[in-house]
Amino acid sequence: MSQYTSGQHGDVVVITGASSGIGRATARAFAERGARLVLASRSRPSLEEVATECRGQGAQEVLVMPTDVSDEDQVRALVQAAVETFGRIDVWVGAASVYSYGTVEQTPSDVFRQVLETNLLGQVYTARTLLPRFRIQGSGTLIVIGSVYSKITSPYVSPYITSKFGLLGFTEALRQELREVEGVNVCAVLPATIDTPIYQHAANYTGQQVHPLPPVVSPHRVARAIVGLADRPRPTVVVGQIQRSFIPVHALLPRLYDRCIGPVMNTLALRKGPVAPTPGTVFEPDPAANQITGGWRSRPWRMAAVAAMTAAAGAVVTRARATAAGMPGKPRPQQRPRFSRRAR
Template sequence: MSRQGGRRRPGAVVVITGASSGIGRATAHAFAKGGARLVLAARSPETLQEVAAECAAHGAQVITVPTDISEESQVETLMRSAVEAFGRIDVCVANASVYSYGTFEATPPDVFRQIIGTNLLGPIHTARAVLPYFRSQRRGTLIIIGSVYSKITSPYVSPYVTSKFGLLGFTEVLRQELRKAKNIHICLVLPATIDTPIYQHAANYTGKPVHPLPPVVSPHRVAKVILRNSKRPRPVTVVGQIQRTIIPIHSLLPRLYDQCINPVMNLIALQKGPTAPSSGTVFTPDPSSNQITGNWRTSRTRRLATASAILTIWSIIRRRRP
């Protein structure tokens, strides 16, 4: 554990997992600007120090606790360190995730297991470790970061979808079991496609370069939603208005959805050109590539996404003609 501090502020104590890049890093900045005292966790000690320095520059008190949330004992240490440093935990953001592309059969079993271990068991470990502190305080907010993939599906991302569907059920059960604990809140945030390095970090067994499905949303929008939930908790919040509209199509028109999603993934998510199989950062972090954004919102990628979307719509229209 390491500590960096700005001027002392009696702000909320916030634990953030997956704080080294993407949504977690943007969220750390947002809470730091609001005067929170931060406990930052991720697998990379080097990147955690960078994020801590960024947050300290906003005047926040920060400690870092290198943590692999797939290991329950490390999550227990994380929560204990937070309480030892600041006396309590007000908000816990369970954010860490890893990603992969590839058919179910092409995805190695150990990669599938590790994604489940990080994305599903990690938040479960987090909830198990933080809830006793919330119980003793009689208050606290757990914000779990799911995905729009908690409610829809697509080919080539089976372990990610499995983990995020699981989080939806898990948070619903927690909320039911904690009904009498009026000041303990369980929130689920469902981001759509977010401009983070998770796509560069993804394991890839498709044989092709990958690209996120448009439209791509800024991670700072997700951070604002998380910050808002910490003050005014909501059970479920979707971030990404356009992709939100896909959820009822998946539920109400499953045949149409199934017909459309394959060409969408094949034309947009999988790009031209061969690429070697890789486990990405599923098992080991890559500190050099940890940033808030993945630079997917450049004008070039937007033009590419628009062109691909037009081709996809045209292919769907042709498929559905009698």
């Protein structure tokens, strides 16, 4: 089993989506452990900024490689550049992702398609190109960044949900195919709502300003989870405990979940307007907006929203557990026994 050993061997770590959010936080976390880094995203200026940060944090070497993961040729070039520069790839973190708000009817088809090509097909292209290298090496860890939306749903973000549901299924199938391959690991990280600029970057066709659903978790928590998987690979890790609790509700009480999630999105995710339609950064990056955090955890409405979300989560989880245990809040009437013809 390949393990990342706190930079003692200068392991080579490739990070896509490294210019912003989770990817940028993860690059800095690996830099603190003395890794050799390959940083990839669509924005060279942002990558150069991150490279400077990582060198200051202790990275042994940093290679910057502008890459659009929705282009399979560019993914192949990224793998080739990493191998030619460092001779191997020990850990790959697939954090590149784009986001879109709007109903299925509101969302332009090219935006819907590009979200799928970036979030899902980009990871497929990575696996197809990377796994032969891992087989040659006899080791390697692929860490795929999914979402809590890989297991639950909500209105207005159907392209993202479609991509993340598909990504988790792909990751699980990939792990099953590699079950007998010693030393190669495939891991999935499912973050809840994370304080990154992805919401500022999102395409938006709702006519209203978009906000992340509370509570909002620090991207550094996700980065620590990713580094932990490089140390000790596990199949799946969810980051964000309150929103994680909605996974069993979605599975056990789908009708209740469907009734609740629409009003939650309308109240907490879509507020104020009107806002002109925008493709956000789905097609082109915005280097000026690339940061680790989006500043959402410091918003004045945060505490009230967290309290409301926590209370709602507690109520629905309690009901889900009662239902799972066969106790939906009041005694069920006893079923009358069926009458059968007495044997003579």
